Amino acid sequence: MSDLLSTLRRRVELADGAWFLPGAIAESAPDLLAAINFVASVSPFRTLTTRRGGRLSAAMTSCGTHGWHSDRSGYRYLEDDPLTHRAWPDMPTLLRDLAGRVAGEAGYPGFVPQIGLINRYAPGARMGLHQDRDEPDLSAPVVSFSLGLTARFLFGGLERDAPTTSVVLEHGDAVVWGGASRLAFHGVSTVRPGHHPLTGAFRYNLTFRII
Secondary structure (H helix, E strand, O other): OEEOHHHOOOOEEEEOOEEEEOOOOHHHHHHHHHHHHHHHHHOOOEOOEOOOOOEOOOEEEEEEOOEEEEEOOEEEEEOEEOOOOEEOOOOOHHHHHHHHHHHHHOOOOOOOOOEEEEEEEOOOOOEEEEOOOOOOOOOOOEEEEEEEOOEEEEEOOOOOOOOOEEEEEOOOOEEEEOHHHOOOOEEEOOOOOOOEOOOEOOEEEEEEEOO
16 A cells, blocks of 8 residues: 655545545535535435445435435435435535536546535544445546545555555545546545544545436
8 A cells, every 4th residue: 555645735646537636625615514514404414234234334415316325225326315205405506516626627627416425424434445336427537525534545446456545635635536547446444533623523525426
């Protein structure tokens, strides 16, 4: 595993088509958190079950045309929230526009996301290495925002056992991956205890996709 701590917070290409953009959304953080609160007021955060009967350690919710869901039947996108039995909340304009702007900065112009997934990490939560392959359309990138507590992001290759690059994600950072890296394995190491002035004891991760 290579470590990018020595990059001193500069823009870095993690792999072909994958970019780390430090501080890209920092100025919009308060408004982003207000948007998260709006989404959660309509479709609350919940902890989902995996297809093997375990539980994901990060709580999540969604906005946009569909939301992501996981249970013993597998992983999939649903038009209605199974918790509220209503449509997922519309994606706030700020989220859609900011995701498009950041995608353009990473070399993916014209990105208009349909779906925003929001993960809330408490200390001790993590996300194992996985591929984002539930989207029928893999031609569009994934755009990811980080808010709150620091986390270590792992970015690998197209095989699970490929070497990974480690980069520390701080409040206001973004990562975008697409093209040759669209199906790269990636994950988040265990979030350590801490406190952030805007998010308290949590880290929030927003990812935007097209299906």
